[in-house]
Amino acid sequence: MINQYLLKEVISHFDFVGSLLKCEPYGSGHINDTYLLEYKIPHMGVVPIILQRMNTNVFKKPVELMENIMNVTSFLREKITENGGDPERETLTVILNKAGKPYYKDSEGNYWRAYHFITCATGYDEVKCDEDFYQSALAFGKFQSLLADYPAEKLHETIPDFHNTKARFAVFKDAVEKDVCHRAKDVQAEIQFVLEHVDLAHVLGDMQASGELPLRVTHNDTKLNNVLIDDKTHQGICVIDLDTVMPGLAINDFGDSIRFGASTGAEDEKDLSKIECDMHLFEVYTKGFIKGCDGRLTDEEIKALPLGAKVMTLECGMRFLTDYLQGDTYFKTKYPTHNLDRCRTQFKLVSDMEKKWDTMNEIVSKYNI
Template sequence: MNHLLIIGAGGLGQMMKEVALSIGYEQVFFLDDAAKGTDIIGKCCDYLAMREKFDTAVAALGDNDMRLYWTEKLMEADYHVPSLIHPSAVVSPSASISEGSFILQRAVVNTSTCIEHAVLVNSGAIIDHNSYIERGAHVGLGSIVKANCRVTSLKKIEAGNVVFPTRRKIDGADSRMLEDALYAFGFGLTCSYVKPFGAGHINETYAVYMPSEQGDELSYVLQRVNTNVFNDPAGVMDNIFGVTEFMRTAIRKEGGNPDRETLSYIKTKNGRNYFEDEKGQPWRCYNYIPDSVCYQEVERPEQFYQSAYSFGHFLKQLGNYPVDSLNETIPDFHNTVKRFAAFEQAYQRDIQNRVDSCRDECDFVLKRKADCGILIQQQERGVLPLRVTHNDTKLNNILFDAETGKGLCIIDLDTIMPGLAANDFGDSIRFGASTAAEDEKNLDLVHFDIELYRLYVKGYLDATKDVLTQEELESLPWGARLMTLECGTRFLTDYLQGDTYFKTAYPEHNLVRARTQFRLVEEMEKEFEGMKQIVREYFI
């Protein structure tokens, strides 16, 4: 039966009866201690006795305390307590309206607003975006609640009043967007300060410090996602939440600590995977993992072994994850054939007139066109299976346990997508088996270290040789060679196009990066038979 029981037959009760009938309820009955009428079937205290006849009920009482009290009584009695919204009201699909709340005629509830239970939003009231109305409040006739406001529980906003947001100054929050993000994730009223964090090329990252008994403590990492690179932030965050939540289960089965061994991403106060600021830029947040360290380059050989084992273990833990469910958030990210095509177009167009400054580097790529298709062709033939891959397996995307020195947690998960094991393996080699920084200007310092390669092979296969196929194992040396070539090609392409993708510190920065990668490719080509033999040694 599509019947509704209303506690309170006064003015608000009669209004809600009209709303209920207008949105499809067939019959409405009341409980009221004083009023009389054919549709009043008992006292308020009879709500428990009526549970056998009614499964749906609301409390329509003008007094905030009483409306909240009876709404919670109905919820405790296991009634379905719906929100009632007048057909003329405008409610954003991203707004959250909780049990027993009423949105009356021509009221407006804007984007990402959260309304708790037993709230009354009266006729003509406007609640702007990202506001939070706590339980039992009353937003009066024609009143306005500005964006990012919080109306406390049981508060009444009188008719026609305007509520403005009040915010405290947060040290380090030097933009409105950063401040909005802090409030969106619930830190605005409590965090001590924020400051830039990390050394990533792509996203804008901040450390969020919270007060504790020991003083201010780094507690969260807040990032603005670069939509020039990741133009599907919803897909990125769906991938991240899916994989990290799956990882937590896998880690528990292994007897590990999921709060330290995978990133724990935080939803906004509105329950969303990320916050979108007024300029449409997405922000996301995760818990900082204490007592961990991150290295920008290999300082001791053991670190490289640990990174290899960590990335291999990551691939193994996700072996049963439904790879087809992942969003390909950067299409063809490691499609070396298409990366070559993009370079070739940039080379031919030369829109920044930079080809003359890098002809040798361009010729280097052009001569290796045939190499670019080797792994892609095996994938297309089904020889190499798609797996859940990280796609940015640099040493600095691993947190190490500060006490034990062991690999602890894989970070920077933006590029999790379907991919080849060889790609993840190869990206680690091109970054970690180099004797110099990625942007070292003196190429005499840049060499491919075959012993570091050997150490990485051992660590990676210690974690994966029982899950990788024979063809995958044999593809690993090609992964090292082609990921290095691909990365250098990407740096060179970005240089030719005017440095629109990677962050740069000076005009030739991307060209310098490309040169280091090409030097490594040259040396890998000379050592290639030895690279293949090392892999065979560890899987036979």
């Protein structure tokens, strides 16, 4: 828990206007520490602000991370304005500190940043209805479309090899061999599952190297709750949580959405009989994503969307298992086997996708017009 004196120090170094009414923890993110601040401004009412302490154990170069966010949001603001949209609601607005920087480094060495809170919009942790999932797909597809002309190679890698599945596999093997927490003996079935799917760890990298898949600006954490849905129009209006925006593959963004949103159970569901990849939800998302991309993806990228779903699901499960073997140092956990439960749901989804592989490809072909 962050002490109040440190919070006061941080808040005093940002150009917030008005009288502070409230400062409390906010959201359900695994990585950063997030606070909701409310300020009372005369003749304007209450203005909410998001304040975050960046996790520098995960993001080793927070200054480069904020450079990415500033550059991408500035580019998005221009595109949104050109298209007649509202950049105040359709992309994040960073609040500069009093020194004019997009972050503040506190007296203990922590890095903080602040955003305007987008009101009358909600991020959902679970798919409650088809329309919300469809709207998130449109939003992430539009994110690809708007950034299609941005030079992806100029972005920093905020986490090196983040979706380099081959590199993730190497880290996994190292975690198994070192077994620092002596947990490997209890997860042999899960370890074997990864080893049996080693081909998936190489396929996307090989396709990129051969030129089949182009490098793009990617979000890399395309869960449903990273799209804000307007409370009145019920349209997906803003993609948030841009920490992992960097060069990558569009099909990885698609795949991460499917592994999270098309699952019939929670990411940490213990009863694996409840876990399937819902083909109806897969179709809902595929339709929205392809429409949102507005013709900016290549034919090869669209054909590879099911592959992106399977690889991203395996990779995520492998990451959860690796973290479990290493002592739960990356993802926040609520109980000792939390990462293990998470990995098992992902592996169950991979198995289910393999059973439904022909159906997934048929659905993608249906919307690849």
